[in-house]
Amino acid sequence: MLFLTQFRFELLKMFARKRTYIGFAAFLVMEIFVLFMLSLPKPQAHMRHLIEQNGYAFGDYYSGTTVAMMMLLWTTTLLGSLYLALVAGDLMAKEVEDGTMRMLLCRPVSRVRVALLKYFSAVVYTFALIGFIGLTALLAGLIYRGYGGLFVFAPEQGIFALIEPARGIRLYLAAIPLLALSMTTISSIGFFFSCFNMKPAAASIVTLSVIFLDFIFRGIPYFESLHPYFITTHLSTWMHIYESYPPWWRMTKDYCYLCGLDITCLIAGAAIFLRRDLK
Amino acid sequence: MIRLDRLSKSFGARPALHDLTLEIPKGQIFGLLGHNGAGKSTTFGMILGQVFPSGGAAYIRDVSVQAHRLRALQGVGAIFETPAFYDYLSGWTNLRILTSYTRRLPKGELMETVKFVGLEERIHDPVRVYSHGMRQRLALAQALLPRPELVLLDEPAEGLDPEGIHEMRHLILRLNRERGMTVLLSSHLLSEVEQMCDRIAVLNKGRMIFEGKWTELAGDALRYRLDIDPWEKGAAVIAEFPGAVLSENILMIPPGSDIAGIVARLVHAGIQVRAVEPVKQSLEEIYLTLVSAPA
Numbered sequence A: 001m002l003f004l005t006q007f008r009f010e011l012l013k014m015f016a017r018k019r020t021y022i023g024f025a026a027f028l029v030m031e032i033f034v035l036f037m038l039s040l041p042k043p044q045a046h047m048r049h050l051i052e053q054n055g056y057a058f059g060d061y062y063s064g065t066t067v068a069m070m071m072l073l074w075t076t077t078l079l080g081s082l083y084l085a086l087v088a089g090d091l092m093a094k095e096v097e098d099g100t101m102r103m104l105l106c107r108p109v110s111r112v113r114v115a116l117l118k119y120f121s122a123v124v125y126t127f128a129l130i131g132f133i134g135l136t137a138l139l140a141g142l143i144y145r146g147y148g149g150l151f152v153f154a155p156e157q158g159i160f161a162l163i164e165p166a167r168g169i170r171l172y173l174a175a176i177p178l179l180a181l182s183m184t185t186i187s188s189i190g191f192f193f194s195c196f197n198m199k200p201a202a203a204s205i206v207t208l209s210v211i212f213l214d215f216i217f218r219g220i221p222y223f224e225s226l227h228p229y230f231i232t233t234h235l236s237t238w239m240h241i242y243e244s245y246p247p248w249w250r251m252t253k254d255y256c257y258l259c260g261l262d263i264t265c266l267i268a269g270a271a272i273f274l275r276r277d278l279k
Numbered sequence B: 001m002i003r004l005d006r007l008s009k010s011f012g013a014r015p016a017l018h019d020l021t022l023e024i025p026k027g028q029i030f031g032l033l034g035h036n037g038a039g040k041s042t043t044f045g046m047i048l049g050q051v052f053p054s055g056g057a058a059y060i061r062d063v064s065v066q067a068h069r070l071r072a073l074q075g076v077g078a079i080f081e082t083p084a085f086y087d088y089l090s091g092w093t094n095l096r097i098l099t100s101y102t103r104r105l106p107k108g109e110l111m112e113t114v115k116f117v118g119l120e121e122r123i124h125d126p127v128r129v130y131s132h133g134m135r136q137r138l139a140l141a142q143a144l145l146p147r148p149e150l151v152l153l154d155e156p157a158e159g160l161d162p163e164g165i166h167e168m169r170h171l172i173l174r175l176n177r178e179r180g181m182t183v184l185l186s187s188h189l190l191s192e193v194e195q196m197c198d199r200i201a202v203l204n205k206g207r208m209i210f211e212g213k214w215t216e217l218a219g220d221a222l223r224y225r226l227d228i229d230p231w232e233k234g235a236a237v238i239a240e241f242p243g244a245v246l247s248e249n250i251l252m253i254p255p256g257s258d259i260a261g262i263v264a265r266l267v268h269a270g271i272q273v274r275a276v277e278p279v280k281q282s283l284e285e286i287y288l289t290l291v292s293a294p295a
Helices: A002-015 A018-038 A041-052 A064-090 A093-098 A100-104 A111-145 A165-194 A200-219 A221-229 A231-242 A248-274 B040-047 B091-099 B107-116 B132-143 B162-179 B190-196 B231-239 B259-268 B283-292
Strands: A150-154 A159-163 B002-011 B014-024 B029-034 B055-060 B076-079 B150-154 B182-186 B199-204 B207-212 B222-229 B245-247 B250-253 B272-278
Touching (some): A018 A041, A064 A093, A064 A150, A150 A231, A165 A231, B002 B040, B014 B055, B014 B199, B014 B207, B029 B040, B029 B190, B040 B055, B091 B132, B107 B132, B132 B150, B162 B182, B162 B190, B222 B231, B250 B259, B259 B272
Parallel strands (some): B029 B182, B076 B150
Antiparallel strands (some): B199 B207
16 A cells, blocks of 8 residues: 555656656657658658559548557657656666655665666656657647548568558557557666666666667668567567557567566666665 | 664775774764764665665664664654755655655644744745755654654754754754654764764774763863963962963863962962963864874
């Protein structure tokens, strides 16, 4: 019961800070920018070509859901990593730097509990941010293009799908928590580095470096045989939900890999925090 | 209440504290003195289980902090040199957050403590608009919730104005007298320590160089400031008294000696005695003598 009270206060601490909302505001701006880009003739022509060459009507599938899906795809991968790393990197390191962690640990509370509270608040933030992005993108897309079929094209994942309107919306909404679950891994890595004796900014930079390096190395053909070991390979598994027959077994394996990584980051981070001197 | 048993700490190759053994009985106000880097904050950190000792152990009510931190810290409150809060939240919310890590407290108990530290009018303001004195009071309030038996105060009067220092001193003394709290206090304001502490320990470069009542250090000799004329003739008269030492205008006489007898002799010898004033050695003088003495 006390854990829930403490967790509520942990969320209050996080969501009462203005900097927590930088990510939310940045994504709103980004979505407006993407909408503007999509209204330009050339990108539209490219989409038209992709849809019409498969025998479908452009007007039926270039809808609000499709636009929302494109915004989600383009904004979350890099910008999402950035803001999650910023918030997760702050989690422990900022409290240690500010001195509030020492105030807190004067009390009969275990360090493991403090680490758990912080980690769960990072998970909540991840789901809140991704949920916000997903829903605002859908709203903006519906206002811009209206209701219609969903077109998904992700060559790297081998996905080319044209989905009828009602199912398209359902799949879009189902993809949001799956994407959030994937992105939790970035928050977990941020949490892990935040437990070390380093500045909050350093923890965020190291987290981003890990993700970007993973992304870059995965793109190098020489490392193709190592693809199953790259984090970013598994991060994009949420997109398979749009396939006609989603590869559930593969998606489950990917999420097991990511959850394993999350738990490792949590345990290793807590173990480091447990042995640290706080001065 | 607190027992430190051969407590040592090194940060890498740099020793911060060496074999500190100390016992602080229940109900005392105990002062921990030392220059910056002497090891005071490290000692506080180890008593609270925030710093891991390289050797030895700290006990609170005979419970090892290192082995059973949660049990040892039941009934302990603490404040640090620069108390940190969630500045964007109100003082009240800060108190609720911090106390939630001990147990759920009724609002009445919180408000009672807020009133005790005199912060009731501003408790719902964001901490970022608090003055330094108000932050110190808020720090004290959180340390007092929920009613600890022991409070550790690291520089509680740091940065306060004279009025704030006076108030803080009275709050600490009230806590000790009215609630019987044991207080471990570190401060650079030696006049405050002098007025509050029953006993002190002095740390120098990580080693304890004194522990006990500071008045013990003043020695037993009686000291007086003298103004006599002519000085040379008076000094010669004083020299006739066994054990009496005149250094500049300070006269030291052995315990049991009678200053009145000396004054009578001086007057009888035709020496004009303008003033005889007893001199008390301050803690500051004693402290400076202690820390500047060769190891």
